[in-house]
Amino acid sequence: MEALITYILKSAGILSIFYLVYIALLKRDTSFTTHRRFLIVGILASAILPSIYFTRKVIAGANNFPVNENILSTQKVSKELTAWFGIWEVLGSIYLLVAACLCAKIIVQLYGVFKVISNSNHYKSKGFKFIETEATISPFSFFKYIVYNPASHSKKDLEIILLHEKIHASQLHSLDTIVANLITALLWFNPFSWLYKKSMLQNLEYIADKETVAVSGEKKSYQLALLHISNTHLQPAITNHFYQSFIKKRILMLNKKSPQQPTVWKVGLVFPLILAFMLTFNVKIEAKTDKEVPVEVKTGKEIQGDPIYILNGEKTKKGIIDLIDPKFILSMKVLKDESAISLYGEEAKDGVVIITTKVLNKSKEKAPGTKKKHSLGFQRFEKKSNSTNNFQINKNEKLSPLVIIDGKTKDKRFMEDELQPKDIENVKVLKGKAAIAKYGKKAKNGAIEITKKKDKTPTE
Template sequence: MAEFGIYLLESSICLAGFYFIYKLFLSGDTFTSRNRYYLLFVTFLSLIIPLLSFSFQTENFSAANKFVWEFEQSFQTEILQSNELESETPLFSMISFVWILYFLGVSVSFFRIAKHVFHLFKLIKANEIRIYNGLKIVSVNENSSPYSFFGYIFLNQQILTESEQEHVLLHESIHARQFHSLDLLFVELVKMVLWFNPFIYLINRSLIEMHEYLADRECFNEGIDKVYYQTLLLRNVERQMMFALTSSFNSSLTLKRIKMIKKIDTSKLAHLKIILVIPVVLISLLSFSFSESIPRLSEGNFDNFYPLESLAFPLKSGDQIYISSGYGERIHPITKKKGFHNGMDIAAPKGTSILSVSDGIVTKVNNQFVQGKGYGRFVIVDHQNGFSSLYSQMDSYSVKEGQKISKGDLVGTIGTSGLTTGPHLHFELKKDGKLVNPADFFGKDLSAYLK
């Protein structure tokens, strides 16, 4: 869930940047079609950019400097013997409350959309329908402004004269022909996911404005008198749009529409302002989609790179931190059978910081894990002289693949993401591709960590 939360945050930041470009430089132009597609494109782009991932690496690591596992076998053996360390966690932590609140908002948004669609189809089924230029006119009785939904136009014929009906039907038919309902449906679905982000509501409102401006302009291209058309808008000013997914003749934008009708066309040179979105795209990509470019080690090239001294212990000392299971033969804590333990288990409270044992480069951050199985979340770091270290059973990550880290840097936090009986770090060390006992390489007495 942490990864999804980061995605939502990054997507929201992208959307905010794109909207500011629109509001500051584009919204006042008369290029309504351009603005419509801009709003749709940047909304889609905001969802995509956080999903992209790019990295640049110039050379390859030595093949002997990497972990190679028999995962299926390792998954059965790498578990924690830490029954002594049990910490009570609140039934509902703050993070759990935030996620409950988020999904409650998603549910409310979903049912709101479903309710609107249900009412529209209910009106279609319950009222008389006639055909107008290939569109279906639904005769309704409510005192509302006419509105359209895809190929349906909802109209109360009793409150409009024949001349007014002709103008209104032309306006609403333009909404239908230009698929404005599809735009609104797309934005409503995005609002369901990003309901907490105020900028998606501003984009939705701006898109509705563009729809009305486009329909108004097309009506004038059909030869409708501008003065009569503005009078018709004022007559409908007190009537409200019925549903979020519909395009309304009134749409609560009457004064803005009248101002846009009277506005002088913007110079075509104003199209050049669209290039202002490029810096926002680049900043978003660099911030959310690119990992640090780090020189990689070729075969045998270890000169002047990370001189390896004794390894640092991966956790700071503390009363609740101890080695619960060492390297070598042991009794499996779950199966109770004798087997070989490939690493060292260090018990610690959930959330305890995990530190890098030496300088190195992160070669693996496992995001494809199943909660409660195998190693769970794990990180692999390659070091000097053919050493590699594995940190598993983690709760969260603080590094990315390809990242250069130093001895003592934060790698992540202790957790219970894999097959385990309690919170701990399962640490493994390899030298030239072979497992070794980590205790032989720590430059300190580990007796203080034994129980």
């Protein structure tokens, strides 16, 4: 659902850019055919471009630190975290409900038009289908059908009106009208989508007005015809009808001189704005090593719900976790239910994924003759937990790490059966050479250093 909402928001953004360019640069010009193409391209762009992404590659240096690549987990997931009904689902459901209602309204309107056409007798003339009706209705066209009431207009006005509707029909303006209505249904939350529809319908009338005068050569008679029918009439929606509420604007645009220079350069200004939008919102980052090997974190079975992620003691996002090379992971721990909430609060109701990475500290120079030490990081637990033991060590004794509690060596049974998380002050995990350098070969499988809280009596 999040992907759907993101797509819709980007689509609304692109449509808004086209509308603002149209209002700022094109609306006052009389290149109406160019405007029609521009507005149609805007709709197509808003439908297609949100699904197109640029890829930016980030080169990450290879890890030259020799460590044991076996990941030490301090807890296993007993069951999958349950999915929760989040904000994206709520917003998506509201959006789909309203969009479905508006689309249903369009279907009802189309049904009404088809009903008028199917229940009326028509005659054909020069590729058009004319329907005469006795209803009090403004003349309108729907694709090749032209509906009018001959008794409502004089013969001279009717000739001009029918010529106007023929231009609508011949140029398939009904298709533009349907698409404009669909845009408002799908992007109903965006105010610019409603203004976009209005601009499209007005521009179609400007085209028909201009070409009607060009064909008939009677500009004055045409303007008088507009005034004669300026009283309100009923007309079906989703149609191109002769009467419009903006008669004054149509007359003004009809008398406005066409620009001597084409408006193509104005149309071109929308492209850098769209490119800037795409580079801001439609760029995917692909991390690679210097050997061009894609970096991908595989954490096993996908965790459901919305757990929080802790990376080296700091809260982060799943997108950052996905960029981590598995070779850099020292340990991964999953907490859930009460053990997660007790440490991180209600925010962790869907669980906590704690990841500690291998850190190579290069910031400090080592004195000659001293051994190089590597900081491997640790996870500190400061809040109390009433949960049961969270530690699980490999059941194979040969592969088990060395357990050190308050400086004393303990076996794995002590961790599994007697050690409680509420008694722990902090935990530090060592691996590879760092563990062997401190505890000898017995720590070849790693070492876990646990410090218990001082106010507790040590359990022997």
